[in-house]
Amino acid sequence: MKFYPSDWASDEKLRMCSLAARGLWIEMIALMHRSDQYGHLLVGTIAPTDAQLAVLVGASPDQIPGLIGELESVGVFSRTRKGVIYSRRMSRDQRKSDDARTAGSKGGNPKLKKGYQAEGFIYLMGQRNDGAYKIGASVNPYNRLKKVRAQYRGQDIQVVEQWAVPDMGAIEADLHGFLTRTLGAKTQGEWFFLSPTNISQLREKVETLKGDTNPQKPEARNQREKEEANASSKKAPAKTCIPDDWQPQSFGDDSEAGQIISQWDERKLRREAEAFSQHHKAKGSKMADWHQAWGTWVNNTVKFERNGNGRQSGNSGAGEFQELARLAAGAGRPRQDQDLLDYGLLGNAEGFG
Numbered sequence: 001m002k003f004y005p006s007d008w009a010s011d012e013k014l015r016m017c018s019l020a021a022r023g024l025w026i027e028m029i030a031l032m033h034r035s036d037q038y039g040h041l042l043v044g045t046i047a048p049t050d051a052q053l054a055v056l057v058g059a060s061p062d063q064i065p066g067l068i069g070e071l072e073s074v075g076v077f078s079r080t081r082k083g084v085i086y087s088r089r090m091s092r093d094q095r096k097s098d099d100a101r102t103a104g105s106k107g108g109n110p111k112l113k114k115g116y117q118a119e120g121f122i123y124l125m126g127q128r129n130d131g132a133y134k135i136g137a138s139v140n141p142y143n144r145l146k147k148v149r150a151q152y153r154g155q156d157i158q159v160v161e162q163w164a165v166p167d168m169g170a171i172e173a174d175l176h177g178f179l180t181r182t183l184g185a186k187t188q189g190e191w192f193f194l195s196p197t198n199i200s201q202l203r204e205k206v207e208t209l210k211g212d213t214n215p216q217k218p219e220a221r222n223q224r225e226k227e228e229a230n231a232s233s234k235k236a237p238a239k240t241c242i243p244d245d246w247q248p249q250s251f252g253d254d255s256e257a258g259q260i261i262s263q264w265d266e267r268k269l270r271r272e273a274e275a276f277s278q279h280h281k282a283k284g285s286k287m288a289d290w291h292q293a294w295g296t297w298v299n300n301t302v303k304f305e306r307n308g309n310g311r312q313s314g315n316s317g318a319g320e321f322q323e324l325a326r327l328a329a330g331a332g333r334p335r336q337d338q339d340l341l342d343y344g345l346l347g348n349a350e351g352f353g
Contacts, residue, residue, distance in 0.1 A: 039090030137168035
């Protein structure tokens with residue numbers, strides 16, 4: 001059972017009770033901890049009477065009714081439908097422990113199960129102030145350690161040992177079962193109360209499980225990942241040639257291409273669109289997104305105009321092809337070769353030369 005002095009001292013309902021009532025409550029908690037139905041005030045299957053409770057806690061029988069009434073009046077405990085006293089906190093902790101144990105037997109938290117059936121580490125972490133060790137699974141035990149330290153502030157908890165394993169979930173579940181069923185270790189979820197001998201036995205068991213694990217599991221998982229990746233790649237848009245009836249679509253005003261086009265007149269836009277279409281038809285280009293390709297073309301006009309490469313803006317009167325023809329005649333030819341080749345205005349060694 002976990003006992004937190006700070007929680008005890010800060011429980012306002014409990015602080016409203018007398019010292020004698022609080023003393024009775026801690027005695028009742030001890031009895032409920034030993035109960036077969038954890039957190040419930042039962043001796044075997046019997047709820048003790050006030051007189052019997054007095055004997056169990058070493059009090060006078062006439063004190064019990066008043067102290068019980070004092071605790072109950074402020075809501076320190078609750079009762080079942082049959083009137084059995086129980087601690088809400090202890091019952092809640094037990095449910096969490098049961099859930100963790102059930103999940104561990106199935107390979108870990110069901111929400112994380114898929115991720116835990118993978119290569120990673122089994123770690124031994126400890127000790128808590130009560131002497132407990134944590135046995136868990138993680139791809140990064142030291143990241144997990146940060147979370148544990150945050151949960152148990154002020155306690156010197158370290159990663160004592162870690163083992164690389166091919167299937168974290170399966171081996172973690174086997175280890176939890178080995179510790180509880182074979183060694184009879186007391187447990188609170190993933191925390192175990194282990195002797196030095198138990199820890200040595202744990203190490204031996206890990207090595208045995210590592211050797212028994214089917215080595216094909218990681219390979220099968222990798223194959224599945226490849227198949228999923230191939231399936232994703234098949235969904236990628238197919239690349240196509242520019243349509244014969246292609247027309248430029250507008251861009252948002254907040255995009256770079258949209259801002260550039262907003263400075264063009266209709267003649268400039270028509271000329272650039274025609275040049276774009278003819279250029280890619282001549283090259284036989286294939287694109288998955290022609291709108292995106294047009295945006296790249298528009299953005300590059302700024303670079304061409306800045307470098308004097310022939311893409312003239314505004315109403316200069318000298319069209320793009322006129323300028324390229326002038327370059328083909330010799331003006332600035334070395335720097336313009338690639339652009340002229342792209343537009344079919346400059347020959348190459350195998351063609352027009």
